[in-house]
Amino acid sequence: MSTLAHVGAGASGAPTSPSPEPAKKSRLAYLLLLPGAVWLLVFFVIPLVQLFTVSLQSQFPGYPGYYYRDVNVGNYWRAFTDFGPHFGRSLLFAGLATFFAFCLAYPLAYAMAFKAGKWRGVMMILVIAPFFTSFILRTVAWRQILADEGPVATTLNTLHLLPGGRITETWMAVVAGLTYNFLPFMVLPIYASLERADHRIIEAGGDLYANGFTTFRTVTLPMSMPGVLAGTLLTFIPAAGDYVNAELLGSDNTKMVGNVIESQFFRVLGGFPTAAALSFTLMAIILALVFVYVRKFGTEELL
């Protein structure tokens, strides 16, 4: 999220067209920027710097839970070596969830943009409706639906499609939960970019003797890329840091980085520096991945 906030702030801060009274205009721009900038400073930059100093603190030996200011890079090393598998799982699960969400969201957004007609409004509401209930409650509800004696598990078990005999407390449940919870974040940007697309250009594809698939591949899909890019980022970034799904739907061997950060902060006495170092490592990994990804697939329109 933070990356996007930066991009947004940067984009709106740069006046693009030359104006007759540049000084006055730019002062207005800065004035408009002020609330956002103050907000970012107070709620993002300051806590971030604070967290960074925490991540370098050391512990008084013999006094669990007491720290002193230090430059203890060992925290980072330990965060990475002790919890490597958790990082792997976070990225893997988030990647899978992003992939599945994309597979589900694209046809849905496509149908909404081009085929829904009068149903468009209803479909829109259905996509947004889950937000009216709390994220946690919906995930807890999935525990009930996927329970061993629930309809899904019993059906799959009768068909012998469930190797472990259960859905909850497996990585499948975690990925399914992530996919479900972040699906709207994928649908909405794709829908927005498809809806904005010029129909005449798509029709032109047919006029130029391209078949449906070729038109889609060479015209529709590229036109929706800004939406796909935004959607994948909005899904992947929060999913990689999520701990609710792994906690509620997963088991003790499917925990993600978010769970470790939570437990180091709140359950392990003296875990503050490790938790902070973990947070920063996760942030750095995601930033690097997103940077490469946007460089490769990014379009002018997004940046």
Next chain:
Amino acid sequence: MIRRRPPSDPAVAGLVKAASRSAFSRRHLLGGVGLGLGATALSACAPPAPPATAAALNLPTDVSDTDKVVRWANWTAYLDYDEEAKNYPTLQGFIEQTGIQATYSEDIEDNDAYYNKVRPQLIAGQDIGRDIFTFTDWMAGRVIREQLCQPLELIRMPNATNLLEPLKDVSFDPGRTHSLTWQSGFAGIGYNKEKVGRELKSLDDLWADDLKGKVVVLSEFRDTVGCILLHQGVDISKPVGKQQFETAVAEVEKRMADGNIRRIKGNSYLEDLKTGNAVAGIVWSGDLFVLRAETEDENWEFVIPESGGTLWSDNLMVPITSTHRRNAETLMNYYYQPEVAAQVAAYVNYICPVVGAQEVLAQSDPDLAESPFIFPSADYIAEHNITGFSALSAEADAEFSAIWQKVMGN
């Protein structure tokens, strides 16, 4: 987390010196100015020096006489509640009797989470908006050790003499100078007789092949590991060594790897029992009675394992920054009247620590008064080898909980 043990005292002294030196460095000064806001919010992160062990307690001025308020933080479903009147009858009685406005909030769901939430504020000397908080033995021990609670004036709580004899002197609070028991309970085996199809008696029964993936155990390691240690013949009433602890933890890990244990869980294990995800586990006594009532299924059984079960208590304490200590003591004194305690016990189904409550309850509900899970006799406790998990040193406490978090996949 790997924690280095202090090599020797000079090394510690050196670190302290290094820390106090860095407090005057330019880096610190700049950081201090720039981060003033963040630092205040998270002031616990950078205490200037380790806590002085023998520092005099600096108690806030008590304003109980003029400000008739007491604010109590407790666990969920832990006080008699009247669904219709939407209030707590015994608490209402207290307000009417004393004129002290008592507010009750179910703030605490987990010892660690609540402790970590209030600790920074308490260390910084800020009011946490509560005058009583309720912690389990081991956490109460930590709170007392860190001087985050106030000593209680027993002279203002004459009813406290009603405390059960074995609880009057406990390892984490010698002489009961800082805490007073709220309720106690057992940890043992809970299961559904119908779904399991037989009686479970020992921990080995829990690891039967047909129960694979249907067993949950408590995330409170003193209960889960405690029961396993008892099974391995370790006396947990004496401080448990690291090696013993690791042997027991290895057993848990093996049972997880073999697929016996489905999940290590907090209080939400009740949901798994309800939905059928689990049919048995290491659980808390009172919960199974609540489950029986809620599901209207008499098949839920709680048994103490043959090798023994653990006994724990939750304790009322006054946060170090509270300015209503006397009101808090008045409230504790009130709840130590047998009549009031009986009323609470009848609702919460945990062990009542108040002498005389059994006789009161015998008049209204003789069956309940006979329950060994509310009023266990000394014989019952001895026969079933029920023991509390001995208090750990600060270092062992931190070390064991870090090991346990690893087991839980964190």
